[in-house]
Amino acid sequence: MKRSGRFITLLIGAIVIACFSGRALAADDKAAKPADLVLTGDAVCTSCHDASDDATPTLANRHPSVMAIGKTRHGTRADGRTPSCTSCHGESDQHRKTRGNTKPDVLFSKQGATPVEARNAACLSCHKEGNRIGWHTSTHGLQDLSCSSCHSVHAQRDKVREKQTQAEVCFACHKEQRNQISKASHHPVVEGKMTCSSCHNVHGDNPKMLVKASTNETCFTCHMEKRGPFVHNHQPVTEDCGICHQPHGTTIPNLLKARAPFLCQDCHSHDSHPGQAAALPNAPSNSTSMLGTVARGCLNCHTNIHGGNSTVNSATAGRFRR
Ligand code: HEC
Ligand code: HEC
Ligand code: HEC
Ligand code: HEC
Ligand code: HEC
Ligand code: HEC
Numbered sequence: 001m002k003r004s005g006r007f008i009t010l011l012i013g014a015i016v017i018a019c020f021s022g023r024a025l026a027a028d029d030k031a032a033k034p035a036d037l038v039l040t041g042d043a044v045c046t047s048c049h050d051a052s053d054d055a056t057p058t059l060a061n062r063h064p065s066v067m068a069i070g071k072t073r074h075g076t077r078a079d080g081r082t083p084s085c086t087s088c089h090g091e092s093d094q095h096r097k098t099r100g101n102t103k104p105d106v107l108f109s110k111q112g113a114t115p116v117e118a119r120n121a122a123c124l125s126c127h128k129e130g131n132r133i134g135w136h137t138s139t140h141g142l143q144d145l146s147c148s149s150c151h152s153v154h155a156q157r158d159k160v161r162e163k164q165t166q167a168e169v170c171f172a173c174h175k176e177q178r179n180q181i182s183k184a185s186h187h188p189v190v191e192g193k194m195t196c197s198s199c200h201n202v203h204g205d206n207p208k209m210l211v212k213a214s215t216n217e218t219c220f221t222c223h224m225e226k227r228g229p230f231v232h233n234h235q236p237v238t239e240d241c242g243i244c245h246q247p248h249g250t251t252i253p254n255l256l257k258a259r260a261p262f263l264c265q266d267c268h269s270h271d272s273h274p275g276q277a278a279a280l281p282n283a284p285s286n287s288t289s290m291l292g293t294v295a296r297g298c299l300n301c302h303t304n305i306h307g308g309n310s311t312v313n314s315a316t317a318g319r320f321r322r
């Protein structure tokens, strides 16, 4: 990588000199057989496309420096599998013959006429394995996203694969998640400690494109202690963490969708609470809504809301108390 970086610096230098020294050099160039500039076999394209393309970026907000591809994994000359220009853009015979007056076979920009399937097929010819196995039936695949909706292959830094910048790429299309993740209680994505892809495989066909087959399995990859096994399970917890938590962010601490007692009273009775006795406040009626207004409410007593292991007292053990 370093070597190709230096190579490009030299190359740019050479071009600058070539420009200044004018026609004499241009004549020499014509005589010489074009050499590969970045990748083995790329001379068919780099005889015309060289670092001078960089001065006129074609994509409004990405500025692909065409030759910067030499500094990416796609520029590793030592690797026999490395693509050349034609592996992605096609042989483009017509384009070459007409000296750029017709389009290359595969053009990745949205304005280009190449259908999405053909653009993606160019990448998938080498990358259909691993994470991408489910691409065609993934939500993104079915929505006709192209690989280059997210990836910038010519840029030295591919924003979507860097922790600090990935979310920006997603937010271009996912405004609602931008809003959620910047709420007071959130997973540390904007802080750069984790990324959207910590939970999502955006090439995959799992539900909600999660990295695992279910929400719970995804959460357990980091919050193992919530998996149990517990002696007493709380049914909504084993069912779906998302019943109580909004994984991106909320205004309520602990990413909760609502505060106790309201959170609990979605399912548990508003107007009765058993064993209303000495330990419990003296309420006019045996009402959980009365209990809920006491201090921190339900969670003051039902502390092990994700599941309890207590075997001390069979009457309280199943109630997620210590
Ligand atoms: C004989 C010169 C020549 C050769 C050889 C050549 N091109 Fe081009 N190419 C051009 C010109 C001229 C343009 C139009 C100006 C521009 O957009 O930079 C162009 C434009 C392009 C574009 C942008 C098209 C658009 O509409 O945005 C791509 C992509 C491209 N060429 C890829 C390639 C590839 C890949 C090869 C090798 C297979 C290749 N070119 C070989 C001259 C050439
Ligand atoms: C790994 C696949 C791949 C390889 C290899 C590749 N390109 Fe590209 N090229 C793309 C994609 C994708 C874009 C769209 C912009 C981006 O993602 O950076 C693009 C954009 C371009 C553009 C700008 C026009 C546009 O559509 O935005 C030119 C010119 C170009 N490539 C020429 C080349 C040349 C010359 C080579 C060989 C040195 C080459 N490409 C190698 C995938 C590739
Ligand atoms: C001719 C084969 C080939 C084609 C076509 C190809 N790639 Fe690659 N790609 C590779 C190789 C080889 C590597 C480096 C080894 C690896 O990571 O597996 C790579 C690596 C990558 C990486 C990871 C880079 C890293 O730093 O780890 C991404 C992302 C990628 N390619 C995206 C694309 C996209 C998007 C396209 C289409 C525009 C594309 N590739 C087309 C062969 C190809
Ligand atoms: C919605 C945005 C998005 C789209 C669309 C997308 N990718 Fe990715 N890609 C990512 C992100 C994020 C990563 C890094 C995290 C990961 O590996 O899941 C990545 C990683 C990769 C890697 C390197 C990871 C590895 O396994 O080594 C390759 C290769 C790749 N993508 C190829 C593709 C191809 C091919 C397509 C089109 C079929 C595509 N991507 C479409 C966002 C995207
Ligand atoms: C070019 C636009 C675009 C970009 C960029 C993009 N997405 Fe999407 N994404 C979509 C569309 C379109 C859908 C389907 C409709 C919807 O749910 O909004 C979708 C759906 C999703 C879904 C829901 C999946 C499901 O099965 O319901 C997730 C999760 C997702 N995207 C994550 C991401 C992540 C993470 C990134 C960044 C790495 C990203 N997206 C980048 C367009 C995009
Ligand atoms: C902590 C794990 C986690 C992180 C980090 C995360 N997500 Fe999600 N995301 C989920 C889960 C779980 C769901 C499914 C929620 C559900 O079932 O309603 C989801 C759903 C989605 C959906 C579909 C929403 C819908 O209503 O169908 C989109 C789009 C999405 N996420 C985008 C993103 C983006 C963009 C990022 C990064 C800014 C991101 N996610 C980060 C876990 C996560």
Ligand code: HEC
Pocket: 185, 186, 187, 188, 193, 194, 198, 199, 215, 218, 219, 220, 221, 222, 223, 241, 242, 245, 247, 253, 254, 255
């Ligand atoms: C990639 C690792 C990872 C995954 C996967 C993950 N989390 Fe987290 N989670 C974290 C980190 C890191 C924190 C922040 C801890 C801190 O700030 O001390 C956190 C914090 C939390 C918090 C406490 C927030 C607060 O305000 O302190 C809750 C609740 C939570 N996660 C729920 C979930 C749920 C539900 C899922 C599954 C949808 C999930 N997490 C998936 C890493 C992860």
Ligand code: HEC
Pocket: 216, 219, 220, 223, 226, 227, 234, 236, 237, 238, 240, 241, 242, 243, 244, 245, 254, 256, 260, 299, 303, 305, 306
């Ligand atoms: C019945 C609602 C509910 C469900 C379902 C639920 N949680 Fe929670 N979770 C809570 C409440 C309430 C808190 C706050 C606890 C407190 O304040 O003592 C919390 C706090 C957390 C915390 C941060 C504090 C801690 O205990 O580490 C994490 C992490 C967490 N939950 C993960 C999960 C995971 C993972 C799942 C799915 C396996 C899940 N939760 C399912 C209600 C729920």
Ligand code: HEC
Pocket: 234, 235, 236, 243, 244, 260, 263, 264, 265, 266, 267, 268, 298, 299, 302, 305, 318, 319, 320
């Ligand atoms: C999505 C619905 C739902 C939510 C929200 C919910 N629970 Fe539950 N909870 C249940 C179900 C279902 C059971 C099992 C009932 C049974 O076994 O009779 C249960 C059981 C319990 C039990 C044990 C009951 C017993 O008979 O052993 C307690 C205590 C409890 N929940 C407290 C809470 C608290 C406190 C909250 C709020 C933080 C809460 N629950 C939120 C559905 C929910």
Ligand code: HEC
Pocket: 261, 264, 265, 268, 273, 274, 275, 279, 280, 281, 288, 289, 291, 292, 294, 297, 298, 299, 300, 301, 302, 315, 316, 319
């Ligand atoms: C002051 C402590 C305390 C508070 C506050 C409290 N509980 Fe309880 N809860 C208990 C005890 C103790 C039991 C076991 C009583 C028994 O089995 O006789 C119990 C039992 C339960 C049960 C099991 C009901 C059954 O039929 O067996 C549920 C459900 C429950 N509580 C939900 C809640 C909810 C929801 C809240 C908040 C609105 C709440 N509790 C607030 C102490 C408390």
